[in-house]
Amino acid sequence: MEEEKKEQTTEQSSHAEEKTQTIEEKDAKENKMWALLCYLGVLVVIPLLVKKDSKFVEFHTKQGLILLAGWALSILPFGPIIALLVIVLSIIGIINVFSGEMKNLPIVGELAEKIKL
Numbered sequence: 001m002e003e004e005k006k007e008q009t010t011e012q013s014s015h016a017e018e019k020t021q022t023i024e025e026k027d028a029k030e031n032k033m034w035a036l037l038c039y040l041g042v043l044v045v046i047p048l049l050v051k052k053d054s055k056f057v058e059f060h061t062k063q064g065l066i067l068l069a070g071w072a073l074s075i076l077p078f079g080p081i082i083a084l085l086v087i088v089l090s091i092i093g094i095i096n097v098f099s100g101e102m103k104n105l106p107i108v109g110e111l112a113e114k115i116k117l
Contacts, residue, residue, distance in 0.1 A: 028100035028101075028102075035056055035097040039067065041068060041071055058117055063105055065112070071086055089108055
């Protein structure tokens with residue numbers, strides 16, 4: 001009797017995980033172009049205002065906002081180094097978007113998680 005309950009609970013949680021994963025995959029598939037804008041400098045503002053309901057876009061928007069701050073810091077004396085770093089991280093972010101992944105970027109990811117939208 002207990003084994004049947006455990007199996008039912010396991011099946012229910014497995015089904016819930018599959019449903020959640022399907023929703024996340026659908027969100028990523030439908031919103032890739034919006035998320036792409038997050039890594040194109042000032043254009044991060046567009047998905048920030050338009051796609052507030054998408055977790056996929058929200059994740060990439062937070063990282064894009066940190067990168068935008070990096071662009072602002074690139075006017076400092078050591079700015080070319082920062083600009084190069086921002087370009088590389090933006091390319092990695094764009095690759096993650098096209099892969100449908102929500103991976104934290106190095107350096108940026110931890111800072112982005114602290115942002116509340």
